[in-house]
Amino acid sequence: MNLKKEIRVSTLFISLIVSIMTILLLPIFLDFNLASNSLGDSLLNINEIETNSANGVTSVVTYFRGFDTLGEVTILFLSIFGIGLGLDGYRDKLNIFAYENRLLKSSVDILFPLIILFGFYIIIHGHLSPGGGFQGGVIIASAFLLMFLAKGDEFSLNHKIISITEALSGAGFILIGILGVLLVDRFLGNFLPLGTIKELFSGGVIPLIYIFVGIKVSAEITALVEYFIRIKDVR
Amino acid sequence: MLDSFNQTQFLHSVITIGSLLIFAIGLVGVLIKKNLFKIFLSFAIIESSLFIYFIGMHFEVEKVAPMLTDKVTKFSTNMTDPVPQAMILTTIVIGIAVLALALSFIINYFKLTNNMRVDDMNELGDEK
Numbered sequence: 001m002n003l004k005k006e007i008r009v010s011t012l013f014i015s016l017i018v019s020i021m022t023i024l025l026l027p028i029f030l031d032f033n034l035a036s037n038s039l040g041d042s043l044l045n046i047n048e049i050e051t052n053s054a055n056g057v058t059s060v061v062t063y064f065r066g067f068d069t070l071g072e073v074t075i076l077f078l079s080i081f082g083i084g085l086g087l088d089g090y091r092d093k094l095n096i097f098a099y100e101n102r103l104l105k106s107s108v109d110i111l112f113p114l115i116i117l118f119g120f121y122i123i124i125h126g127h128l129s130p131g132g133g134f135q136g137g138v139i140i141a142s143a144f145l146l147m148f149l150a151k152g153d154e155f156s157l158n159h160k161i162i163s164i165t166e167a168l169s170g171a172g173f174i175l176i177g178i179l180g181v182l183l184v185d186r187f188l189g190n191f192l193p194l195g196t197i198k199e200l201f202s203g204g205v206i207p208l209i210y211i212f213v214g215i216k217v218s219a220e221i222t223a224l225v226e227y228f229i230r231i232k233d234v235r
Numbered sequence: 236m237l238d239s240f241n242q243t244q245f246l247h248s249v250i251t252i253g254s255l256l257i258f259a260i261g262l263v264g265v266l267i268k269k270n271l272f273k274i275f276l277s278f279a280i281i282e283s284s285l286f287i288y289f290i291g292m293h294f295e296v297e298k299v300a301p302m303l304t305d306k307v308t309k310f311s312t313n314m315t316d317p318v319p320q321a322m323i324l325t326t327i328v329i330g331i332a333v334l335a336l337a338l339s340f341i342i343n344y345f346k347l348t349n350n351m352r353v354d355d356m357n358e359l360g361d362e363k
Contacts, residue, residue: 011267019259040317044311057324060320075329075332079335087342129302
């Protein structure tokens with residue numbers, strides 16, 4: 001009882017100190033001005049010559065900062081790998097989140113292909129509109145989540161196919177980077193014709209990279225969903 | 236009167252104070268909650284406040300998204316900075332990955348010890 005009181009006092013003390021420091025530092029926070037010549041402005045200036053992608057954020061993510069995206073995808077893969085090591089034996093476990101709902105069960109067969117199609121649309125149009133590989137991949141994984149909720153234990157994934165898909169798409173990303181070294185000057189360089197801006201076949205390697213990233217992210221998040229949704233041990 | 240609200244300085248102050256408040260909510264959750272799940276979800280709330288701050292402070296009035304549409308036909312300096320948005324896109328994905336890994340650790344810890352409260356964690360020996 002005494003210990004609990006002590007923790008409450010220390011919590012109050014820390015909150016008091018943090019709030020006093022925040023109020024003291026608030027003028028510095030509020031006196032914020034953006035730099036007039038930023039990196040983004042120069043990137044936007046050369047965007048039309050270098051990439052011909054209609055979406056500035058996409059060309060930064062996949063072209064100007066392509067190494068960043070490679071590292072990010074690697075971190076995602078490593079964390080899913082760690083989760084798989086911890087929560088193994090998913091085959092013997094029960095799905096505790098399924099709903100016994102007739103409406104959901106009959107509508108999921110119509111909705112599932114449509115959501116997958118929408119996810120691929122978002123992935124493929126990543127260089128033309130808001131969206132891209134990460135967002136579309138999560139949409140595809142949400143279709144599988146709906147399947148798990150509706151079908152319960154009848155539906156289970158083939159993890160071999162998921163691993164192969166993930167490995168092939170990751171290898172495709174690296175392969176595009178190495179082709180950039182071989183055909184042009186540097187890793188993840190553009191070796192394809194740029195095309196006309198605001199058309200589907202434009203932007204050089206950007207749509208290819210985002211398609212590989214999208215397939216990889218969708219496979220990883222789908223595996224993650226299955227690990228977390230089959231959580232109950234069969235006793 | 237509404238024009239005075241539509242100033243970059245005013246919107247930046249609103250975003251700063253609001254994201255600091257969200258940060259405070261997350262910090263209080265980390266400090267006073269005892270359940271491991273709630274502590275890590277509070278970390279996710281802190282993370283979202285940083286996303287709001289980073290994206291919001293690079294917004295300026297009368298600048299458009301860095302994207303060509305039917306109305307905007309040319310890339311120019313009249314667009315918001317795309318680099319912070321791309322970096323926050325990276326950070327969101329990494330945040331999801333790390334949160335999922337932490338939650339799986341919590342599940343494994345609960346399976347091993349049947350305990351999810353911070354106060355009762357004594358696997359490394361009792362506090363002296």
